[in-house]
Amino acid sequence: VTARRVDATRNRERILQAARSAFSDPGADVSMAEVARRAGVGSATLYRNFRDRRELLTALYVDEIDQLCAAADLDAGPPGPALLAWLRRFSAYFAGKGVVAAELLQHRAGDDPVFTGGYTRIVAAGRPLLLAAQEAGAVRTDLTLEQVLDLVAAVTRIPGDAAYREPILAAALDALRPPAG
Amino acid sequence: VTARRVDATRNRERILQAARSAFSDPGADVSMAEVARRAGVGSATLYRNFRDRRELLTALYVDEIDQLCAAADLDAGPPGPALLAWLRRFSAYFAGKGVVAAELLQHRAGDDPVFTGGYTRIVAAGRPLLLAAQEAGAVRTDLTLEQVLDLVAAVTRIPGDAAYREPILAAALDALRPPAG
Numbered sequence: 254v255t256a257r258r259v260d261a262t263r264n265r266e267r268i269l270q271a272a273r274s275a276f277s278d279p280g281a282d283v284s285m286a287e288v289a290r291r292a293g294v295g296s297a298t299l300y301r302n303f304r305d306r307r308e309l310l311t312a313l314y315v316d317e318i319d320q321l322c323a324a325a326d327l328d329a330g331p332p333g334p335a336l337l338a339w340l341r342r343f344s345a346y347f348a349g350k351g352v353v354a355a356e357l358l359q360h361r362a363g364d365d366p367v368f369t370g371g372y373t374r375i376v377a378a379g380r381p382l383l384l385a386a387q388e389a390g391a392v393r394t395d396l397t398l399e400q401v402l403d404l405v406a407a408v409t410r411i412p413g414d415a416a417y418r419e420p421i422l423a424a425a426l427d428a429l430r431p432p433a434g
Numbered sequence: 435v436t437a438r439r440v441d442a443t444r445n446r447e448r449i450l451q452a453a454r455s456a457f458s459d460p461g462a463d464v465s466m467a468e469v470a471r472r473a474g475v476g477s478a479t480l481y482r483n484f485r486d487r488r489e490l491l492t493a494l495y496v497d498e499i500d501q502l503c504a505a506a507d508l509d510a511g512p513p514g515p516a517l518l519a520w521l522r523r524f525s526a527y528f529a530g531k532g533v534v535a536a537e538l539l540q541h542r543a544g545d546d547p548v549f550t551g552g553y554t555r556i557v558a559a560g561r562p563l564l565l566a567a568q569e570a571g572a573v574r575t576d577l578t579l580e581q582v583l584d585l586v587a588a589v590t591r592i593p594g595d596a597a598y599r600e601p602i603l604a605a606a607l608d609a610l611r612p613p614a615g
Contacts, residue, residue, distance in 0.1 A: 297594030404592075421584060430608075
């Protein structure tokens with residue numbers, strides 16, 4: 254039984270990993286069949302783990318939020334650079350995860366508890382990092398974390414390729430320094 | 435004939451002024467009849483000047499672009515503050531002018547020459563101001579005007595009220611200072 258459970262967990266992880274990599278291919282129209290193919294599992298195994306595409310997307314989403322929240326690590330070093338690194342991760346999360354992020358953005362103002370709960374969790378995980386960076390004098394104190402995340406998300410949504418957007422994001426992160434004078 | 439022409443110009447200006455004020459009322463659903471009422475002209479006069487709502491919107495739009503371009507004044511003072519003031523005006527133009535700005539945003543990537551031409555004119559008017567501010571050392575040199583305008587527009591589109599958005603815009607404008615060190 255234990256071996257079977259290990260296998261089951263391994264399958265689930267393989268499917269999630271395959272789905273994650275499939276969704277990060279630009280322009281990929283990812284079907285359940287394609288996910289099964291990439292994961293090297295049969296369609297029965299896929300559907301035993303995830304009833305439908307929406308359930309798979311939700312699991313991917315929750316998994317990404319878990320990782321993003323875990324990355325908001327107060328013990329990782331000086332809080333100013335740690336906050337900036339975390340905000341870059343937040344931005345990459347939006348920029349790279351086409352389909353899943355699009356679902357998040359669509360649902361952010363909606364009432365699906367999975368999605369509204371995800372934003373709440375991100376804010377709860379990031380706030381101590383912002384407060385520590387503000388207390389250390391590394392970050393301006395006139396913005397809340399919601400405002401900082403809205404700034405980063407807005408820049409991340411600017412159309413154009415990464416080379417065009419990167420200097421804008423760098424400037425936006427520079428904007429978090431305490432104002433001179 | 436001259437007096438008639440003066441009257442005609444005056445009517446056109448009155449209609450544009452009334453339409454501008456009507457569109458800046460939050461949530462107003464502005465009809466042609468409402469514009470005529472506010473301008474104090476008959477419906478025949480209105481339609482003699484503007485064949486339909488789209489023609490009126492286009493005229494409003496061109497007029498706003500004219501004013502925005504004229505405000506990019508190199509002789510108005512030190513170029514750094516002048517650029518920031520102009521960018522605030524650019525932001526207010528987006529934020530306040532609901533319907534007309536929505537048309538601009540919808541059409542910006544489109545092929546209507548009026549709208550694509552408007553963006554081109556804004557860039558052409560603002561670029562000397564950015565270059566002068568960069569030469570004066572007041573503004574970072576790693577962003578083009580297109581990138582600066584995209585940053586300001588992205589912040590301006592953040593949902594929420596003006597009190598929520600204002601500190602984000604202030605931070606984004608601070609971001610244009612040359613990076614320290």
